[in-house]
Amino acid sequence: MARSPLVPLHNPGCPTALSIAGHELVAFSISGVSTYVMAPAMDACFDLGHCPVEAARLRSVLLSHVHQDHSLGVVRHRALRQMWGDSPSRVFVPHESRDALVAVLRAFEAMEQREPSTTLDQDVIGVRAGETFALSKRLSVEAFSVAHRITSLGYTVSERRRSLKPEFEGLPGLELKAARERGEELYDHRTHRALTYIGDSTIETLERATDLGDCDVLWLEATHVGKTDPAVSARYGHTHLDELVALFRARPALFGRAHIVLKHWSMRYGRSEIEQAIERVPRALARRMTALL
Numbered sequence: 395m396a397r398s399p400l401v402p403l404h405n406p407g408c409p410t411a412l413s414i415a416g417h418e419l420v421a422f423s424i425s426g427v428s429t430y431v432m433a434p435a436m437d438a439c440f441d442l443g444h445c446p447v448e449a450a451r452l453r454s455v456l457l458s459h460v461h462q463d464h465s466l467g468v469v470r471h472r473a474l475r476q477m478w479g480d481s482p483s484r485v486f487v488p489h490e491s492r493d494a495l496v497a498v499l500r501a502f503e504a505m506e507q508r509e510p511s512t513t514l515d516q517d518v519i520g521v522r523a524g525e526t527f528a529l530s531k532r533l534s535v536e537a538f539s540v541a542h543r544i545t546s547l548g549y550t551v552s553e554r555r556r557s558l559k560p561e562f563e564g565l566p567g568l569e570l571k572a573a574r575e576r577g578e579e580l581y582d583h584r585t586h587r588a589l590t591y592i593g594d595s596t597i598e599t600l601e602r603a604t605d606l607g608d609c610d611v612l613w614l615e616a617t618h619v620g621k622t623d624p625a626v627s628a629r630y631g632h633t634h635l636d637e638l639v640a641l642f643r644a645r646p647a648l649f650g651r652a653h654i655v656l657k658h659w660s661m662r663y664g665r666s667e668i669e670q671a672i673e674r675v676p677r678a679l680a681r682r683m684t685a686l687l
């Protein structure tokens with residue numbers, strides 16, 4: 395299916411900085427080469443096909459699946475943090491792939507004649523679809539199953555947000571302090587779904603979803619555009635842009651309030667080919683969508 399790229403790549407290798415709904419994100423993605431999304435405010439990155447220095451400064455890595463273009467950076471991530479004396483990388487990975495990933499990391503320890511890490515077994519955490527886990531005090535993550543060629547998970551990150559209860563609004567600080575000392579609850583707490591990340595996926599994941607668009611930023615893949623047959627995309631576990639457009643037309647409510655970022659374009663296309671395909675996306679979708687190029 396794949397041929398080596400003779401056309402200039404649509405993304406020459408530099409990550410792209412995005413600012414969406416108050417979220418500052420930096421991402422790079424070319425199908426088969428590398429995909430990663432850095433979320434510094436979450437101290438996390440989603441997938442890690444290769445590991446830029448900036449990604450190694452973020453503690454958590456959430457792998458959607460272990461195809462090399464999404465996971466190879468984990469080896470470097472651990473090594474860089476170890477070199478800096480930082481807390482060890484914390485890697486979340488579909489549980490079916492967890493032991494094999496640990497074995498890869500152990501193999502590098504052996505090849506590099508390093509002492510086996512005593513924390514590795516707890517640093518690589520197998521995740522099952524339907525599980526919720528804490529990323530920090532403020533952030534929790536819900537994992538869900540994604541249709542791809544191998545086991546794959548999507549992740550929704552929710553923030554715990556608080557606002558002063560209406561009865562306390564406008565009160566001077568001393569009165570708030572006194573209320574707090576009396577043991578009164580000053581804040582209303584709520585959960586805000588900030589980001590949903592889906593790595594490689596067929597359109598099936600979206601078709602069976604219900605609350606997909608209930609987040610600020612929704613990361614999706616569109617590997618193929620134009621003349622590539624959508625049946626080919628499905629066979630390789632991917633999505634064709636035309637399938638996304640058709641789903642958006644049929645079920646616009648599914649996409650809720652989310653701003654969509656499309657990534658993972660195949661390197662068989664030049665930049666202009668992808669841009670031409672995006673120009674044909676209906677305006678209702680195009681105005682709330684960013685193509686990572």
Ligand SMILES: [Zn+2]
Nearest residue numbers: 425426463594
């Ligand atoms: Zn991929």
Ligand SMILES: [Zn+2]
Nearest residue numbers: 459461542594
């Ligand atoms: Zn993949």
